[in-house]
Amino acid sequence: MSTAPTPAPTTVPPLTPRTGGDLVIESLTALGADTVFGLPGQHALGLFDALRRAPGVRYVGLRVENNAGFAADAYARTTRGVAPLLVSTGPGALLTLPALQEAAAGSAAVLAIGSQVPVAGLGGGRHGYLHELVDQPAAFRPVVKSVHTVRTASQIPSAVAAAWESALSAPHGPVWLEIPQDVLLAPVDVPVVAELAASPRTLAPRPEVIAEAARRLGAARWPVVLAGGGVVRAGAEGELLALAERLRAPVATTFGGKGAFPWEHPLSLQSWLEDRYTTDFLEEADVLLVVGSGLGELSSNYHTFRPRGRVLQIEADLGKLESNHAALGIHADARAALAALLAELPEPGQDPWPERLPEQPPQRLQGPGPDAPSPEAAVAALLERVRGRLDGQRLDLEREALAAVRAALPDTAVSCWDMTILAYWAWSAFDPRRSNAFHSAQGAGGLGYGFPAALGAALAAPDRPVLAVSGDGGAMYSLAELATARQYDLPVTWLIVDDGGYGILREYMTDAFGATAAEATELTRPDFVALAESFGVPAVRTDPERLGADLAAALAAPGPSVVVLPARLRMFAPTHLPD
Secondary structure: OOOOOOOOOOOOOOOOOOOOHHHHHHHHHHHOOOOOEEOOOOHHHHHHHHHOOOOOOOEEEOOOHHHHHHHHHHHHHOOOOOOOOOOOHHHHHHOOHHHHHHHHHOOEEEEEEEEOOOOHHHOOOOOOOOOOOOOHHHHHOOOOOOOOOOOOOOHHHHHHHHHHHHHHHHOOOOOEEEHHHHHHHOEOOOOOOOOOOOOOOOOOOOHHHHHHHHHHHOOOEEEEEEOOOHHHHHHHHHHHHHHHHHHHOOOOOOEEEEEEOOOOOOOEEEEOOHHHHHHHHHHHHEEEEEEOOOOHHHHOOOOOOOOEEEEEEEOOOOOHHOOOOOOOEOOOOHHHHHHHHHHHHOOOOOOOOOOOOOOOOHHOOOOOOOOHHHHOHHHHHHHHHHHHHHOOEEEEEEHHHHHHHHOOOOOEEEEEEOOOHHHHHHHHEEEEOOOOOOOOOOOOOOOHHHHHHHHHHHOOOOOOOOOEEEEHHHHHHOOHHHHHHHHHHOEEEEEEEEOEOHHHHHHHHHHHOOOOHHHHEEOOOOOOOHHHHHHOOOOEEOOOOOHHHHHHHHHOOOOOOOEEOOOOOOOOOOOOOOO
């Protein structure tokens, strides 16, 4: 009789205790996050240790916190969702502020989660902890939509959900959530977060305001629309197109609103807002509908815009409503408000408002008479005047360079633009060919946005080529992210226009003072081609004649690439300054 050998006892590895860091990652996953950006730091290691154990969450680490914030910004814009950003306390947290300011200006839903000193150090007691600030949240309150502080592990899921909801409620924007180091590291007995609800607030317009706005639009003789970034963030392009065609109203888009309206549409005024002819056209409307714009400095041709007719303003940010011009203010999400207006307006051929607007505006605002051009003809005439103004300024290099970029860029591509002269041209003259495909730093105006933003956009849209455009000065902010591009093999082509300094500041100083401060605007630069190649990133030096072909080849190749264009570009003449 034989007996089976007794099996050796199975060694069961001890379970890794869950921590507050796990609760954060579980909460983000329950809300739908699958990609997070960041950079680790000592106080935040509990978060990153939890990431290591989290299935299905992709971590993308950048080399500078500000760049991680820019990448999260573009990811949020491209997906129209929330982009988590994980950073550490003190210096790491503060380095995100420029990126969060841009996210606020551009309505990008970045959920920034930072660590804090241990709970005992909260409240400004000056205990001398590493990275300690007297009041870290105070640095963020003027920048973000909301600030959230966690003090115990059980607060984490609800705090993450509240921050997520705040970021994604109209208007989208960045939020700050901070969690002390010891809370992130301490074991927890809170059950695994399986479900978590975050319901962004629906910002619907008031019916009586919509009714009055529809009455004014329906009775207008010469309505015009100015569409801003709020249209793009809300995904309201279809409603805008339907409204414009219903009214036969010309449409201009702000720089942040590029792509909200088809560029070549017969009613498209395009984006020539830094142009006096366009400013005059907008001023002459008897009813101007402003959607998703606060009519800020750039959107109003540097506050020279003086509407002569009535203004209707749809704006989700209550603080921007009537902040620059008196208007019938409609506090609402752009998509909800435009849909409500469409439902209220009569179909073509119907006229439920036989009476015209009371207190009629001056005769010059009465719109076209029987022999006057149609709205489509007026749009075409305006764009021809804009082209004529540029024709007289000897700007062939600039116009050809932008045309070469447009020709090389596939229609499906995303482009991210830094604060550089070619980008300033693009704000006015570039056709993105589709909505939500043109991102720039024009909201807050900080340098260094283009390349890290393009990395974020590439992660959000991996099937689409992505172009980043920087000047040599702005590129110096982001060179470390060549390592990120190579590490994750991201299909981003980086066009660096090398003009030897801060080109736009050189122009501004020369125009204002007759000379430039060379020690401030002229820069020593690296060999960008050799530097990119040292990271294993293919690079080429081009010229204006080969720019289109070199860009097209780089965009068609897999992985990251760099194209360097040595060129000294000029801006078109401003139209907002007194003669």
